[in-house]
Amino acid sequence: MVVDYIPSDWPAGDGEMAERVRRLDWSQTPLGASADWPTSLRVATRLLLNTRHPMFIWWGRELTQIYNDAYRDTMGSERHPAALGQAGAETWAEIWDVIGPQITDVMAGGPATWHEDQLVPVTRHGELQAVWWTYSFSPIDEASAPKGVGGVMVICRDVTAEHLAKEAAVASARRLQEFGEASTDVLWIRDAETLNWTYLTPAFETIYGMPRDEALAGNNYSNWLDLIVPEDRDRARSIIGRVVDGERITFEYRVQRPRDGAIRWLRNTDFPIHDAEGRVVAIGGVGHDATREKQIEETLRTSEAELQLMVGELQHRTRNLIGVVGTIMRQVVASSASLADFRGRFTERLEALSRVQGLFSRKGDETIGMGDVVRLELDALGADLSSDRVRIEGDAVALRKSAVQTLSLALHELATNAVKYGALYADRGSLVVRWNEYSDETGKQRLQLVWTETGIETEIEETLGPMREGGYGRRLIEEALPYTLKAKTTYALGRNRLDCTIDMPLDR
Template identity: 40%
Template sequence: MCHWSKGYLVGWLGINFETPHVFSPAEIELAQEVGERTWAALERARAEQALRESEEKYRSLFDAMVEGFSVVEIVRDDAGRAVDIKYIELNPAFEQQTGLLREEVVGRTLSEIYTSGDVGRWLNPIAAVADTGRPIVLEEYSERVHRWFESSMYDRGGDRVAVFYHDVTARKQVEQKEHETKKNQDFLLRLSDALRAETAADAVAQRAIDLLLEHLRVDRCFIAYYRLEEDELDFRYQTGRKGVLLLPETVRLSDFPDAFETVRESTIVINDDLEREGVSSAERDNTMALGMRARLGSTVRLGPKRPVASLVAECAEPRYWTDAEIALVEDAAERIWAAIEQARAQEALFASEERLRQFGEASQDVLWIRDCEHLQWQYLTPAFETIYGLKREEALSGNNYRSWIELIHPEDRTLASENIRRVRNGEHVTFEYRVKRPRDGAIRWLRNTDFPITNAGGEVILIGGIGEDITAEKLVQEELKASEERLRNATEVGKLGLWDWDMRSNTVHWSDQHFRLEGYEVGEVVPSYETWIARVHPDDREGAEAALSRARDAHEEFNHEFRTVHPDRSVHWLLGRGQFFYDETGAPIRMVGAMLDVTLQRNWQERQNILVAELQHRTRNLITVVRSIANETLSTSSSLEDFKHAFGDRMGRLSAVQGLLSRSESEPITIGKLVELELDALGAQSGERVVVSGPPIVLRNSTVQTIALALHELATNALKYGALSIEGGRLSVTWRELQKDGARWLDFLWEEYGISPEPRALSATPNGGYGRRLIEHALPYSLAADVEYELGSDALRCAVKMPLDQD
């Protein structure tokens, strides 16, 4: 039997006999039936073998392919609308790309596995493929696995769709970063332009947060200032979407300890306040009361852990901030702070609105763009004309890069060229240089901030730059340098001794005058705490060190007076004032201060106190002396006229003593003259009862007042209670010059005999009173005198030895 297919013989079935045989119709029919069935069985077996081989190849390809693959089936409602997708099959690459295991996916629906956003993005395209039979290729983001996929979808019939997945997350991230970088650079340029147009600090701040609110599409932006000493945060500037409640004017920093600790050192990034760990329930409640869940803030600091102000963007719903957004807010915070500070400086420098406007125009920055290949300017702002003194049309003509280089000061050209080269290679740079204006030859300082502008492939195609005129700032720096020089000169003229103590290395620097104030030759010793305290008077060391420790521990100013003893044994009073500085942990690391010699002021103050007290005491004594003289003169006068002449004469002598004291600073005065005038004023003439003897010894003017006061006390006491107050009393006053340790000394002796033993006379003597304290304490203190004061039953002896030449 033969089998034909498309006119060709493809097979035959033969039946043979060894002997001749005539086939009956029934045998022929049977052979035909067997042939057909055999051929059909062979064809079926071949097809099944081919199918098994095909399926094995498909399974190998299915398991080995790098693209994710899945077969899904549309889930429809009673109306036939696609409402979900069920996963029927998937390959290992699907697991690798999504991180989802086969047993977590197969047999489950899209809505059971992914977010509602993912369902909305994937359901409709897959249903469209099943409904139309046309394949679709698209790129979509999965919130569930946080990945981007390029998906190719093909209809398989029966409401089933095959989907191939290719992970393009890395490429999308690069594209997104490039896009965000360029967008942020454009925003920063717009921000600089906008802030430059504002002249008031408040307007700068408000404009900045308004722009940032719109650019980041957040719900609220604010600028807050820290008042650390008051434990307060002031929301000085704020803006928000419609319906967003305003923040309170002030909150306590201690209510937000975790957030405050963060802003002291770094940028605060909170994606969802409810997911923050390690935050107390009280702080979480305080934060949620402000109405926001996501927060991004950059802080300006003046020193370690010393925040000044923060720029903050907030969202009412969770938001995962990108690196580009974080960098943008940090950059914007610096620019805004600089703009606010500049505006404040402008407000302080110029009182009138016209001057403020002129200053704003003069300080506008130059914005420019160059092509990366030839470095030719493509864009240049009008501020160029103000700063460079050259029309823009001239600057843009010809080879304008070479023309610009020629405008730069020769010493700065290499620096400028090198930084432009770095920007062409993709770097961001900031550098300072000088230009010479061609019109008037004036030199201007500029600070350039230059950056690359790239295309989608990351190639630098343009160079952007911002040129800020900092000439005034440089002049201020020069003036500051000159001011420091004037300060150094002033400290030398004012004889201020300066010190600078590095407590970490325990090294100390003294100015030249500091050495002198301590009694050292300049450079004689290595400055140190020990060399300082060694010269402090032993009686003052404990107090000086206690004052120093108290100022250091209490973070207060050191302000203390103490005495120093020089090698020549002279004592000097010094006033020291200083300030400690501390690191971020509060440990003292440095102390600077100044010292001034206040010995003269101390001496004058002591002298003034003595004079004031003596003036009061002497006035009382003078009245007593006048009364005594009047009584004595009246008792010995024969007539009123006799009393008048005698009393007037004695008053004249008393006045002469006072006049001598008033002239003691200008006229040389001897000890004999003082004794003579004092006794004459009291009517005590030299004779049998009064003996006065001694050589002419000139006293230093600085000692006359004190010696005269002491003589007055002795003479007054003798007249009131001593030898001159009774008939038989005798007074002896003698003095001489002697040598002691190679120096001249005065040896003075006052002796009274036959004085009254009555209690009245004893109690009225200087013993225990002002006069005796003056003699026994003021003379040793002021004149370095040795004093012996002895009061017997009927005699008084006062011996004084004092240097004549020593101050």
């Protein structure tokens, strides 16, 4: 109970608890009047009330309590100020099963205790709170007391904030580790002074091709540099130095894996890690295996170059095709008797050109053979290639694409003539087309094609069809092929027989 009187000077101090100790009627407590306290209790109380460390005294058989301003701030309104002069077991009923035995041991003459970061939940501010404490129980010597211990001095600190921060840091580190363990990129940390790795994630082994424990051993910074191809090594060393100076840098370099000798592209993002004072104490990094991306980039560059080449080839072919169409049109116009005659003959030749273009499309990058062109023209004009009247014989001879168009037009003229006026027009005629590849006297490869028709009506051949004297087909073989393909050609019309030869270089 509090009495209304002017207190004495003891205990000295201007804090709230010093004032409460002076004003409390201690004679109504198990401790009795403060003037009768033993010296050890008075000294301990004086010390407690004049320090800013949270301190608490339990004294005597009832463990009567005295505490200071710093401890008061940890108690909550449920206990302060009623706890002053009250028995400990009454004040701390919900945790007495934890602290009671510890106090009893010290009061019984046992050693001082130390408890660090211990969970001791307490009720304060209207709720039971999980509170972590670091505290010690120390005996206060008193000769007249049982076992020579008059009470227990408690020095304590509420470390809940630090404990939760530590738990959060551990959880964050665990999440970071789980992230690193699952990442296909390699995460690493280097010491800013030695530049040695202190942490590597499992992806390192996949990317670099060596075990982590081996990579972390010894002077691993030097070992890392040795993995980098010589052309990239100095730049990588320079960039690490810049990161130590505080820069954040993303850069690419190549390493040669010791396991299989494979070259891998790495894209690293390196950054400084600072302490509380802003000093760089470590270097962090994320290393991404960019090998596949580099391969795709190279493939795209190659594809783009090939596309440009194809576009150039297409433009070249288009110009040539337009030129061929113009030539055909001029020559057909000159030899046509009427517009209807021009329309039919011109259409036939455009269709022949179209077939060649279709052959180009179907073959793509594949070579076009002599047999492809011969069979294409004869089949398009309705010749029965399986009959005994038609024989096609020759080796697989590849033609250069620049020659296919002009050669196919010549074959179209020969085939048209055979179907409409020659060997395949009459029931008794026959056609033999043979070719072979050979080396001339200079060692260069040439193609010789022989077109032979028998059983023809010579009078019709001489007066009708494209192969008549001065006709478009005849001029194409005797004039255009030698000019455009450097070919040697012959055309001979005999009694019931036609012989045509085309001998051309096979420069591929």
